[in-house]
Amino acid sequence: MQAILILLKKDFALLLRDKVSIMITFAVPFAMIYLFGLIFNVNSKDAGPTGIPFAVVNQSDNPASKTLIDALRAEKTFRVVTDVNVDEKTTRPLTEEDLRPLMRADRFRFALVIPRDLVRTDAIGLHLKTYSNPRNEIESQMVTGILQRTLFSSVPELLGQSLQARARSAIGSVRIDRFNGVIASAVAREFGGDEAAIRERISNGNFGFDRIDRATTGTGASSRGIRDALSNVVKIDNVQVAGNDVVSPAATLLVGGWAIQFLLFAVTASATALFREKEHGIFQRLLSAPVRRSDILWSKFLYGICLGLIQLVTLFCAGQILYKIDVASHLPLLAVVCVFAAAACTSFGMLIAAISPTPESARGLSTFVIMLMSAIGGAWFPVSFMPEFIQKLSRLTLVYWSMEGFSQVLWSHASLAELMPTLGYLTLTTVLIMGISVWRFTKGRIFE
Amino acid sequence: MKRFGALTALDGVTLDIAPGEFFGLLGPNGAGKSTFMSLISGLRPLDAGTLNVDGDGVSAGSAQARQALGLVPQHIALYSDLSAERNLRIFGELYGLRGQRLRERVNILLEAVQLADRRTDLVKEFSGGMQRRLNLAAALLHEPRLLLCDEPTVGVDPQSRNAIFDFLKELNRGGLTVIYSTHYMEEATRLCSRIGIIDHGKILASGTIDELLSRLPFEEEIRYPSTPETGALSGELAGFGELSTLEGVTRFRPKPGYPLSSFYSVTERHSLPPRLFTSQRPTLEALFLQLTGRMLRE
Numbered sequence: 001m002q003a004i005l006i007l008l009k010k011d012f013a014l015l016l017r018d019k020v021s022i023m024i025t026f027a028v029p030f031a032m033i034y035l036f037g038l039i040f041n042v043n044s045k046d047a048g049p050t051g052i053p054f055a056v057v058n059q060s061d062n063p064a065s066k067t068l069i070d071a072l073r074a075e076k077t078f079r080v081v082t083d084v085n086v087d088e089k090t091t092r093p094l095t096e097e098d099l100r101p102l103m104r105a106d107r108f109r110f111a112l113v114i115p116r117d118l119v120r121t122d123a124i125g126l127h128l129k130t131y132s133n134p135r136n137e138i139e140s141q142m143v144t145g146i147l148q149r150t151l152f153s154s155v156p157e158l159l160g161q162s163l164q165a166r167a168r169s170a171i172g173s174v175r176i177d178r179f180n181g182v183i184a185s186a187v188a189r190e191f192g193g194d195e196a197a198i199r200e201r202i203s204n205g206n207f208g209f210d211r212i213d214r215a216t217t218g219t220g221a222s223s224r225g226i227r228d229a230l231s232n233v234v235k236i237d238n239v240q241v242a243g244n245d246v247v248s249p250a251a252t253l254l255v256g257g258w259a260i261q262f263l264l265f266a267v268t269a270s271a272t273a274l275f276r277e278k279e280h281g282i283f284q285r286l287l288s289a290p291v292r293r294s295d296i297l298w299s300k301f302l303y304g305i306c307l308g309l310i311q312l313v314t315l316f317c318a319g320q321i322l323y324k325i326d327v328a329s330h331l332p333l334l335a336v337v338c339v340f341a342a343a344a345c346t347s348f349g350m351l352i353a354a355i356s357p358t359p360e361s362a363r364g365l366s367t368f369v370i371m372l373m374s375a376i377g378g379a380w381f382p383v384s385f386m387p388e389f390i391q392k393l394s395r396l397t398l399v400y401w402s403m404e405g406f407s408q409v410l411w412s413h414a415s416l417a418e419l420m421p422t423l424g425y426l427t428l429t430t431v432l433i434m435g436i437s438v439w440r441f442t443k444g445r446i447f448e
Numbered sequence: 449m450k451r452f453g454a455l456t457a458l459d460g461v462t463l464d465i466a467p468g469e470f471f472g473l474l475g476p477n478g479a480g481k482s483t484f485m486s487l488i489s490g491l492r493p494l495d496a497g498t499l500n501v502d503g504d505g506v507s508a509g510s511a512q513a514r515q516a517l518g519l520v521p522q523h524i525a526l527y528s529d530l531s532a533e534r535n536l537r538i539f540g541e542l543y544g545l546r547g548q549r550l551r552e553r554v555n556i557l558l559e560a561v562q563l564a565d566r567r568t569d570l571v572k573e574f575s576g577g578m579q580r581r582l583n584l585a586a587a588l589l590h591e592p593r594l595l596l597c598d599e600p601t602v603g604v605d606p607q608s609r610n611a612i613f614d615f616l617k618e619l620n621r622g623g624l625t626v627i628y629s630t631h632y633m634e635e636a637t638r639l640c641s642r643i644g645i646i647d648h649g650k651i652l653a654s655g656t657i658d659e660l661l662s663r664l665p666f667e668e669e670i671r672y673p674s675t676p677e678t679g680a681l682s683g684e685l686a687g688f689g690e691l692s693t694l695e696g697v698t699r700f701r702p703k704p705g706y707p708l709s710s711f712y713s714v715t716e717r718h719s720l721p722p723r724l725f726t727s728q729r730p731t732l733e734a735l736f737l738q739l740t741g742r743m744l745r746e
Contacts, residue, residue: 279523280524280525280526280528281521281522281523281524282525282526282527284486284489284491284521284523285521285525285539285587286542287490287491288489288490288517288518288519289514289542289543290511290515290542290543290544291542
């Protein structure tokens with residue numbers, strides 16, 4: 001028993017001296033728990049994602065369209081975008097023609113067009129048009145659900161107007177006004193109230209349907225029936241701007257996210273092998289030969305890129321076999337993105353090796369940063385599910401931009417020109433991080 | 449001169465090593481041997497002074513100097529997950545060897561270090577001695593004119609050590625200049641035609657073994673256990689030479705001209721049996737002790 005206690009004490013003493021183990025044991029899971037709590041809004045009254053950019057083009061002069069836009073603005077899930085920048089200082093209202101290019105550029109993935117014929121006169125009901133770039137299925141389903149809920153809460157008023165308009169065109173203004181007057185008189189007589197005010201409300205399509213709003217948000221059979229009835233009178237034309245022929249957008253994200261995460265682990269392990277080579281005296285042998293320090297660093301960098309290219313393409317090919325991701329048709333551009341993503345990931349690995357004093361600390365630091373970057377970069381969950389400040393942070397991660405590149409190629413079938421901003425960001429990241437890494441390597445003592 | 453922060457690793461070192469020499473750098477751990485080697489091989493820059501390799505005007509670290517020298521690091525600087533042959537090919541290619549020439553050099557060196565029949569085996573499967581031999585071979589692929597051996601036999605079994613010594617001697621006889629750092633006096637004595645004794649970053653003495661030993665003010669060293677029985681003997685000998693006691697052993701180094709017969713007369717008078725006493729010619733160990741007041745292995 002005494003031997004067990006002595007050995008137990010020894011293990012704790014070793015643990016306390018091992019800062020990396022302590023970090024992996026406590027700090028990494030703590031950060032993950034905190035992040036997951038933010039993502040899933042644990043202990044928050046306002047559950048669900050917030051601030052998803054949602055474009056609205058209003059072509060209708062119907063006052064109810066403003067009501068609809070206000071309802072969308074009030075929905076915290078959405079950040080309603082109605083204007084587009086002309087230059088740095090001036091903006092103009094979005095038009096339907098703006099939507100496709102902006103959606104392909106991922107400025108927003110969902111848009112609602114309120115057409116001139118919002119309130120239909122040829123039939124009873126409403127007409128709306130949505131544009132979507134549903135590259136993330138979970139996000140799309142959620143946005144569609146919330147959009148429907150918001151629309152249906154505004155439908156009753158619009159539906160009343162539609163009824164009035166249809167009746168006016170079918171039987172003429174004189175007869176519908178007379179009909180409204182009879183109804184208003186009967187309501188005033190039976191239930192009380194000002195007959196003129198009631199007639200005015202009926203003429204404006206206000207039949208008091210707003211009282212069924214509460215029912216539409218319920219879960220019972222009757223409320224489902226009402227929702228179904230409303231959906232039958234709301235005609236929504238949906239235009240999908242990208243990915244029409246993609247079998248599984250979820251698979252694209254799944255493979256891309258996990259591939260980039262494990263690439264980060266692989267290239268970081270490769271970069272931290274510099275420590276092992278130093279310990280084995282290999283740098284001494286190499287540097288006494290006609291080999292420069294920079295030759296060693298650049299060979300590692302190029303190795304990381306090659307490794308990354310092979311790993312990413314292999315995993316995407318596996319995705320083609322498993323999930324029918326169409327890799328073959330987009331292989332050249334996918335390979336380009338893979339090279340740039342691999343370069344960025346390798347530079348990250350080199351930075352970890354450059355700033356870490358020991359291989360153990362490099363492993364601990366890389367585990368922490370890679371998991372954090374993968375989580376907030378969108379490798380595990382859609383970025384739009386995260387709090388807005390994390391969404392902003394995610395755009396600083398190379399995981400986000402790598403996945404963006406994969407998605408652009410495999411989902412949006414982007415051209416090389418359309419990929420340029422993403423590739424530019426990855427290049428900038430690579431240059432910046434490699435610059436710091438090389439500076440640290442030359443200042444540090446890893447080669448001595 | 450070479451400094452690491454406040455620590456002066458090498459200071460005032462002046463050495464001239466001629467082509468074809470087998471020069472030994474003898475000193476304890478931390479004396480500055482590896483720093484000296486790293487300066488010659490161009491791994492670190494000098495803070496002050498000049499260091500020429502392969503003739504005047506060829507400064508250490510230059511392309512010409514790198515091509516002229518081969519380094520055998522203290523560690524097994526090999527890729528342990530690759531085969532012996534693959535390792536040699538990699539290091540040969542770094543020196544610009546290609547094709548038939550590379551194959552020839554790899555074959556010659558694998559034969560020379562007796563690893564030809566294990567050429568395809570992974571280095572990590574080799575014994576320590578085999579790895580050391582391959583470590584040496586990797587420095588010789590490009591036929592350097594100067595070979596730097598930084599304690600190349602650390603942890604090697606006697607058989608492999610002898611094989612390495614024989615190989616190095618043979619290379620040296622063929623005209624290769626060798627600079628060999630070690631803290632083993634026996635290695636330096638056995639191998640080197642000239643030796644520099646280094647401690648705390650300074651060369652304390654250099655020359656052939658005879659030249660170095662001639663610096664000692666005695667020609668013989670007599671050792672006996674330091675006990676109460678021998679205490680009186682030591683007191684009597686004090687005036688006839690140098691006495692020092694380390695680790696329970698007293699060393700008596702008589703002044704030149706002091707007859708050994710006088711010494712043994714004194715021991716008889718004190719009734720001390722002859723088996724207590726050993727007599728030997730002074731060694732580099734004694735010189736190091738004389739110069740520093742410490743043993744080499746301390």
